Amino acid sequence: MPTTITINGSEVARDIAPATLLVELLRDDLGLTGTHIGCDTSQCGACNVLVDGVAAKACTLLAVALDGRAVTTIEGLADGETLHPMQAAFRQEHGLQCGFCTPGMVIAGIEIVRRHGSDVTREQIAHDLEGNLCRCTGYINIIKAIEAGARAMGGTSVFEAQGEAVDA
Amino acid sequence: MREFAYARPASLADAAAAFAAGGEAAFIAGGHTLLPAMKSRLRMPDTLIDLSALSGLGGVTREGDRLWIGALTTHAAVAADATVHAALPGLARLALQIGDPQVRNRGTLGGVLANNDPAADYPAAALALDATIETDRGAHAADDYFQGMFTTALADGEIVTRVGFRIAARAAYAKFRHPASRYALVGVFVAQHDDGVRVAVTGAGAGVFRWAEAEAALAGEFSAAAVKGLVLDAADLNSDIHAGAEYRAHLAGVMLAQAVGEA
Numbered sequence: 001m002p003t004t005i006t007i008n009g010s011e012v013a014r015d016i017a018p019a020t021l022l023v024e025l026l027r028d029d030l031g032l033t034g035t036h037i038g039c040d041t042s043q044c045g046a047c048n049v050l051v052d053g054v055a056a057k058a059c060t061l062l063a064v065a066l067d068g069r070a071v072t073t074i075e076g077l078a079d080g081e082t083l084h085p086m087q088a089a090f091r092q093e094h095g096l097q098c099g100f101c102t103p104g105m106v107i108a109g110i111e112i113v114r115r116h117g118s119d120v121t122r123e124q125i126a127h128d129l130e131g132n133l134c135r136c137t138g139y140i141n142i143i144k145a146i147e148a149g150a151r152a153m154g155g156t157s158v159f160e161a162q163g164e165a166v167d168a
Numbered sequence: 169m170r171e172f173a174y175a176r177p178a179s180l181a182d183a184a185a186a187f188a189a190g191g192e193a194a195f196i197a198g199g200h201t202l203l204p205a206m207k208s209r210l211r212m213p214d215t216l217i218d219l220s221a222l223s224g225l226g227g228v229t230r231e232g233d234r235l236w237i238g239a240l241t242t243h244a245a246v247a248a249d250a251t252v253h254a255a256l257p258g259l260a261r262l263a264l265q266i267g268d269p270q271v272r273n274r275g276t277l278g279g280v281l282a283n284n285d286p287a288a289d290y291p292a293a294a295l296a297l298d299a300t301i302e303t304d305r306g307a308h309a310a311d312d313y314f315q316g317m318f319t320t321a322l323a324d325g326e327i328v329t330r331v332g333f334r335i336a337a338r339a340a341y342a343k344f345r346h347p348a349s350r351y352a353l354v355g356v357f358v359a360q361h362d363d364g365v366r367v368a369v370t371g372a373g374a375g376v377f378r379w380a381e382a383e384a385a386l387a388g389e390f391s392a393a394a395v396k397g398l399v400l401d402a403a404d405l406n407s408d409i410h411a412g413a414e415y416r417a418h419l420a421g422v423m424l425a426q427a428v429g430e431a
Contacts, residue, residue, distance in 0.1 A: 018171070019170065019172060021169075040207065041207075042204060043348065056270050060200055061274070062174070062196075111270070112269075130350075132268075
């Protein structure tokens with residue numbers, strides 16, 4: 001099925017079989033292997049990507065359903081050699097051990113800042129990581145990294161910006 | 169997943185026509201229940217009809233004593249919506265307890281109600297809040313709509329368009345959630361309406377159901393004390409590796425008291 005998706009800023013036009021998951025398109029067809037497959041059951045969050053700036057699990061999205069949308073993967077976050085502030089914070093705070101969950105954690109961190117703003121609390125971060133698993137059990141430094149990344153990113157919660165109720 | 173054909177119609181009429189075109193068709197909205205079921209081959213549709221491009225199936229409005237939420241509204245949108253918070257804060261809190269942030273960004277109200285998983289959260293709210301489930305063909309009262317495990321009053325090809333929750337004086341949901349699946353091991357939604365109390369239980373049985381004894385006890389006095397010691401009859405409850413029927417029966421009483429306390 002002819003499908004055009006903007007991936008990390010570049011338009012990708014492909015004839016895609018409807019049963020192709022976004023994570024399969026990214027990894028197998030485009031070589032963007034930073035998006036990981038941990039569980040394939042929508043639980044671990046290793047495949048998190050941003051779809052039009054909102055985090056989603058690439059193992060549970062059909063690629064053809066994203067026609068006309070914009071997807072950002074871990075490979076699309078850095079600006080040249082300059083890491084995204086959330087990536088830099090993970091390095092600075094040693095927010096990873098084996099690194100397998102890290103791409104999904106970084107995307108989850110960016111999503112947390114979108115939802116809660118840069119002054120997000122550690123409790124909110126810990127709660128909102130409910131969809132991400134780290135098998136090294138390195139959550140303490142991950143939470144520290146997201147907190148530092150949030151402060152570096154700046155900005156207010158999207159809900160506050162829209163005048164909507166802020167979800168807890 | 170097995171291969172399938174895919175259509176993304178722009179109107180309800182086109183969606184209905186695509187469904188009627190033959191073969192085993194399935195509608196997909198957020199896809200966070202259907203795609204996992206297709207991966208494990210519990211579901212093997214020939215055609216997926218993606219409803220996400222339909223207009224007019226989102227949004228939240230308050231009309232009289234009802235809060236109407238469009239079928240394509242995501243759990244994240246319900247959890248963050250100021251109108252929902254003002255009318256039924258317990259419903260917003262329920263939405264926030266579904267899945268995880270990434271799942272809530274995709275999963276939809278209409279998808280949950282059409283699927284009617286016996287451990288899903290929204291069916292408890294719809295039943296306790298005496299919801300009207302509007303479709304492209306008419307409307308269903310919640311009391312008639314939920315018909316047991318993955319079964320509803322929807323006819324083949326009927327599409328949920330919006331859901332009208334009756335605004336209650338007090339309403340809250342308490343859920344003991346399975347730590348891996350995030351579905352309700354047992355969830356209880358209580359709602360105090362002008363004409364009585366409605367209590368709905370999910371996760372415990374083959375489908376969502378009302379708990380008459382709890383409703384009667386709370387009609388007399390809406391307090392946790394009034395339902396102290398109340399347990400469900402374990403005879404018809406689920407028993408699996410996660411929890412036995414007696415455990416669920418007791419847990420329902422605990423969730424009931426918690427929901428009443430929060431309402």
